[in-house]
Amino acid sequence: MTDFYQIQAPAKINLFLHVVGQRHDGYHLIQSVFQLVNLFDTIEIKALSNPSLELSIPTPNVKAKDDLVLRAAQLLQNYTQSSLGAEIRVNKNIPIGAGMGGGSSDAASTLIALNELWRTHLPIEELCSLGIKLGADVPFFINGVNAFVEGIGEKLTAIDLQPYDYFIIYPGISISTQEIFNDTELTRNHRQITILDFAEYESSKTFLSNDLEPIARKKYLVVTEAIEWLKMKIPGSNPMMTGSGSAVFCRLPPHFEAQNMLSQLPINWRGFIVRGLNQHPAYNLIRSSNKQQGSRQVG
Secondary structure (H helix, E strand, O other): OOOOEEEEEEEEEEEEEEEEEEOOOOOEEEEEEEEEEEEEEEEEEEEEOOOOEEEEEOOOOOOHHHOHHHHHHHHHHHHHOOOOEEEEEEEOOOOOOOOOOHHHHHHHHHHHHHHHHOOOOOOHHHHHHHHOOOOOOHHHHHHOEOEEEEOOOOEEEEOOOOOOEEEEEEOOOOOOHHHHHOOOOOOOOOOOOOHHHHHHHHHOOOOOOEOOHHHHHHHOHHHHHHHHHHHHHOOOOOOEEOOOOOOEEEEOOOOOOOHHHHHHOOOOOEEEEEEEOOEOOOHHHHHHHHHHHOOOOOO
16 A cells, blocks of 8 residues: 555547436436547545545645545545545646546546555446536546436447547636536527437538537637637638537547647647547456456446
8 A cells, every 4th residue: 555556537528519408406418429538637546544535636726625536535435434545646637627527537537546446346337326426427437438428417328439639729718517507598408319310410520519619608708719710720620619618629630730730829728639539548447347346337
């Protein structure tokens, strides 16, 4: 229990996002496709022989009581009644408030790592049931594969996606998911589609939409500016906002030289050239842990 264990926490982008309804408890029902990308936070964890939980490098600008990494560790410890603790370091690279799932991914990776380090060996189903208490996107990252997502984010159907290259812009502002979803002008009755519908759209290169984007663009001009910047630099690219923003992205054409675009970004903007992933870097870890225990696998 002396060395730090490292686990990567990947970002995601929404290839589309439709709001199809709202539950009586206020949660919104969505349909989306979540694509993992190779932009990572890194979580470093050292198991302790006592039950203390310590964030020695916390998530920047996030209070400890609100930090999903610490909450994930506390949740697993309470659920399993583990007598062990952990020292945790969070090395951020995914922008906060960008709609790229950074906080949820960090929480998921923490659950996956501690499930191994504490030898609690919970199956994926139980980890996902814990994860949904932390955030709607957490089960997706635990499951570890690209997915057609429904419900509030907990209904996952694995989907094969081509590993395209994408250019992502974080335009320097953090947007509250709650603020966007609570806007009275948000459309909440988008017609539902199927996975086959999505496949047809992809094959015909017809681009679906993000229902949250018009609200974010109305409230934050910089989101529109980032979309228009991408349209100018990559004609015909059809940029889109991911999640509830503020990041926007577009698919890069084959053999497109995008590296020089990074130096052309306006001040306070960050750019990322990423590639789609087929699975979470820790995909084999949790499945081998479950296999040893004879547990049923998901996905």
